[in-house]
Each structure stands twice: as structure tokens, then as C-alpha cells.
Amino acid sequence: MRSLLKYGKGVITVGHCEDGIFFLTGKDFTSAGAASSNLKAVLERIGISHDIIRRTAIAAFEAEMNVVIYAVAGMMKYRITDTEISVTVQDMGQGIPNIELAMTEGYSTAPDHIREMGFGSGMGLPNIRRNSDNLSVNSIVGEGTTLEFVIKIKE
Amino acid sequence: MDLQELINSLSLEVKTPELNLHREVTGGYVSDLLSDVIGNAHKGTIWVTLQIHLNIVAVASLKELAGIILINNRSPDADTLKRANAENVPVMTSTLPAFELVGKLYALGLRCR
Numbered sequence: 001m002r003s004l005l006k007y008g009k010g011v012i013t014v015g016h017c018e019d020g021i022f023f024l025t026g027k028d029f030t031s032a033g034a035a036s037s038n039l040k041a042v043l044e045r046i047g048i049s050h051d052i053i054r055r056t057a058i059a060a061f062e063a064e065m066n067v068v069i070y071a072v073a074g075m076m077k078y079r080i081t082d083t084e085i086s087v088t089v090q091d092m093g094q095g096i097p098n099i100e101l102a103m104t105e106g107y108s109t110a111p112d113h114i115r116e117m118g119f120g121s122g123m124g125l126p127n128i129r130r131n132s133d134n135l136s137v138n139s140i141v142g143e144g145t146t147l148e149f150v151i152k153i154k155e
Numbered sequence: 156m157d158l159q160e161l162i163n164s165l166s167l168e169v170k171t172p173e174l175n176l177h178r179e180v181t182g183g184y185v186s187d188l189l190s191d192v193i194g195n196a197h198k199g200t201i202w203v204t205l206q207i208h209l210n211i212v213a214v215a216s217l218k219e220l221a222g223i224i225l226i227n228n229r230s231p232d233a234d235t236l237k238r239a240n241a242e243n244v245p246v247m248t249s250t251l252p253a254f255e256l257v258g259k260l261y262a263l264g265l266r267c268r
Contacts, residue, residue, distance in 0.1 A: 036217075119190070
């Protein structure tokens with residue numbers, strides 16, 4: 001927990017900021033979902049509203065599953081301020097050659113054994129976009145992908 | 156409708172008997188694609204699927220679904236049931252294939268929302 005000083009209208013108000021990190025392991029379907037579940041618990045402890053928690057948890061789960069499905073390893077970093085929740089998921093993976101195509105509903109490069117588990121329907125990134133207020137994806141083929149989404153906390 | 160009533164009407168086998176099954180079922184959804192459920196299933200609906208691995212519990216929990224019905228008498232993994240109990244997600248099995256089970260759910264008045 002860190003304190004943030006915010007200046008507005010000549011009055012100094014002290015807000016709060018909390019951040020943290022979870023490590024993700026590729027191909028580990030047993031632990032998959034733990035990071036987003038832990039993030040959800042953090043948001044519940046802070047007392048964030050139900051709808052914001054639900055949207056954050058859904059987007060985080062989809063991003064986490066992408067790392068588990070496609071990458072060797074990765075991490076999920078979060079930062080919660082009085083106004084927004086930002087989550088960055090960075091992986092060491094194969095990268096995405098065409099991000100626009102990857103954002104298209106129904107497009108997937110998942111192998112058959114992943115699809116048999118019900119993943120790889122090509123709706124992961126669209127679901128993240130749908131549940132967040134801002135989404136950015138940066139990727140280098142052969143190195144990895146960094147995805148960041150922001151969810152605004154309404155006053 | 157009440158989940159316990161639904162279980163009785165369809166002779167479902169309850170795999171998580173420790174959980175309270177008196178909860179409102181507001182509709183139904185059938186899909187074996189997890190992200191499809193995340194994107195399209197509504198809160199409070201019952202989810203019909205053939206997937207039995209533990210990630211289905213995370214999806215049901217995230218979407219606040221009323222429970223999961225596994226078709227064709229498919230047996231959930233031990234890990235799945237452990238997590239289902241921990242996350243308060245009822246899991247049931249049916250001997251019916253998806254088509255027939257969903258037909259019966261529809262006949263009971265459940266819709267997609």
C-alpha cells in the first residue's frame with residue numbers, strides 16, 4: 001500500500017494506490033485462473049463495487065488464460081488508484097503476428113488439444129475489450145506480448 | 156425457478172451435495188467453449204456443457220452462474236469438484252445428451268436469459 005498525493009482546487013487530498021504482481025506459468029491448467037482470482041480478492045478487500053470487480057475479473061481471467069495457453073511464462077501486474085484499475089499482462093511467448101486479426105471474434109490459432117478443452121474459440125481478446133474501458137496490445141513475434149487494460153472506477 | 160426443483164424434475168445427480176442448492180435459476184446456456192460462456196451467458200443461468208476440467212468452475216464463478224450440468228453422465232475431475240465446493244458452484248450430471256437435456260430445460264420454461 002502506497003499513499004498518493006493529489007492536488008485539486010487548492011486542497012491537498014490523500015488518495016491511495018495499491019499495486020502487486022502475480023506470476024503465471026504456461027501450460028499449467030491446474031493453477032490457471034489463480035492470478036485473476038487473487039486479484040478479485042484484492043478488489044473485494046478494498047471494497048470496489050461489484051460490477052467493476054466482475055468486469056476486471058473476467059478481463060484478467062481471459063488475459064491469464066492466453067498466457068497459460070500460448071506462452072512459456074508471464075506475469076500480471078495490477079495497480080489500483082482512486083479512479084481506475086490497470087492490469088498489465090506480459091508474457092514470454094510466441095507473440096501475435098497480426099493483432100487486428102487476433103482481435104477478430106472467432107479467430108484463433110489454438111492447437112486442437114487446447115480447443116478440445118473449450119479454449120481457443122477466438123473470443124478471449126474481444127471479451128477483454130468488451131469488459132474494459134481501454135485495451136492496448138503490443139507484441140513482438142518470437143519474444144512475447146504485453147497487454148494492458150484499464151477499468152475506470154466510477155465515483 | 157429453484158435449482159433444487161430443477162434437479163428433482165430432471166433427475167440430476169448432484170456432485171456437490173455440501174452446497175446449498177436452493178438458489179434461483181434465471182435461465183440456461185449451452186456451450187462447450189469457455190470464452191463463449193464468458194461473453195454470452197447471463198448471471199444466474201444454468202450452464203450445460205461436456206467440459207469436465209476445473210477451469211469450468213472459474214468461468215461459472217466469474218459469471219455468477221447458478222450451476223453447471225454435465226451431459227452424457229460425464230464424470231467431473233476430482234480437482235473440479237474440490238474447486239466447485241470452494242467457490243460455491245453447484246455441479247450436477249445428467250444421463251441425457253445436450254440436445255435432450257436442453258429441450259427439457261426449455262420445456263420447464265427456462266430461456267437464454
